[in-house]
Amino acid sequence: MSGAAYAIGDLARQTGTKVETIRWYERDGIMPAPARTEGGHRLYTRTHLERLAFIRHARELGFPLDSVRALLALADDPERPCAEVDAIASEHLSAVRDRITRLHALEAELVRMLDRCGRGQVAECRVIEVLADRTHGHCLSQDHSGSRL
Amino acid sequence: MSGAAYAIGDLARQTGTKVETIRWYERDGIMPAPARTEGGHRLYTRTHLERLAFIRHARELGFPLDSVRALLALADDPERPCAEVDAIASEHLSAVRDRITRLHALEAELVRMLDRCGRGQVAECRVIEVLADRTHGHCLSQDHSGSRL
DNA sequence: ATGGGACCTATAGTGGCTATAGGTTCAAGC
DNA sequence: GCTTGAACCTATAGCCACTATAGGTCCCAT
Structure with missing residues (x-):
């Protein structure tokens, strides 16, 4: 052909x-x-x-590739309702927004740490202090989906 | 002891x-x-x-664990200048901000796609159209660091 | 005919864990 | 002292989506 x-x-x-x-x-x-x-x-x-x-x-x-697979299957079958495509894309959008939210929290935390970093030695470094502080607890939610923030 | x-x-x-x-x-x-x-x-x-x-x-x-290793080494040596810690944290902050920027671009693109999704069939689905459109080109920059957007 | 770039397969490595199978040890209760 | 069962042990494979390497083969332009 x-x-x-x-x-x-x-x-x-x-x-x-x-x-x-x-x-x-x-x-x-x-x-x-x-x-x-x-x-x-x-x-x-x-x-x-x-x-x-x-x-x-x-x-x-x-x-993710699994979603791509699903989208390809839908694209190959033009009579299926668009809603299925919409669902996949919407779910992905939610995931993206979730990650943005988590990254914003992370950013804020890092900025807060860095703001207080003096020009001295590690001994009085706020960054190290914050990281070593066990009382600080788990303020950032655990990520159970492969830790991709 | x-x-x-x-x-x-x-x-x-x-x-x-x-x-x-x-x-x-x-x-x-x-x-x-x-x-x-x-x-x-x-x-x-x-x-x-x-x-x-x-x-x-x-x-x-x-x-990343490699940075954690470096931070641990610094934490164990309190006389080293705080600047090294600062550098690691600042670099990470940049990386986080980069990812936020890329995710925002992604979010916008997804929203744009979804906004135009009618309630019809896949045949006229905008989402599939956009994905199939080769002329659309590579507007989103390639990610060479493990594709974690 | 030849050179070298493009292609081939197979395998291992990336990051940061998580999960499973199949066994051993420990501590509490009787 | 004995039993139970939870917690521990090792080894291995899997996750995602590739990337890299080694060691070879093929194709095409000169």
Whole structure:
């Protein structure tokens, strides 16, 4: 059908993806295995290129690969209601906002520490003091989802 | 010298750390190996407890373990200038602010996508459209540090 | 025909833990 | 002293999404 075929390096250049990442996507299963040359080099089609572009774009927006998988499945089935897409994106937005909130708290805490850091020695350093202070307790909530603040 | 000795579970309870994490810290080297009972159970001292509390507190503030190691080394040497501590904390603060900035950009992009999502079908879904749009390019900067936005 | 860049596989490493399996030890209660 | 069961032990694999390396093979332009 379509004439153009792409080597893995072409896909990499066109989508700003590392070659290793593309191969990893294939092993992972999110990218379908392409045809091969006699010598074993991968030969991609435009369809592959578009799928990879979609994946990379979603990843740039911070969607985890599982969400990308779900979004791809929805994109491949245009009659499904948009609400499912909306749900995935909304959930991700919440996660992003959560992280922003936590990072703001962190930032404030760091600023507070640093503000009080004199120019002296470690012995009277507020930063070390704060870190060593066990009475300070766990004011920042524990993160149970892989500690990515 | 000091009488009190703690089991690993005591340390865990007192610092809000999982037992497995404490053992991992020991293998990692950031926590020194404690004495053992005849049967092989770990016996910690107050020094261990304080060190673990320091580590956990720094981790709560998002310092990577390598920075925690550096901070511990400084804390153990009270004559060193406070500026070194300041530098580590300031660098971390910059990193946190960077992440906040990137997450804000992300949030805006997600909101923009979602705002335009109608109640229809995937076929005309803006979210899918945006993700599939290769002309959209790489407006969000690539993250080379482990993709933790 | 040859050179070298692009490609191949397989494996290990990143960070910071978490989880599981399968066994041993300790301390409290009887 | 004996039993129970919670807490402890080691070793290993898994998480996420790649990245890096080693050691080889292929393709194409000259």
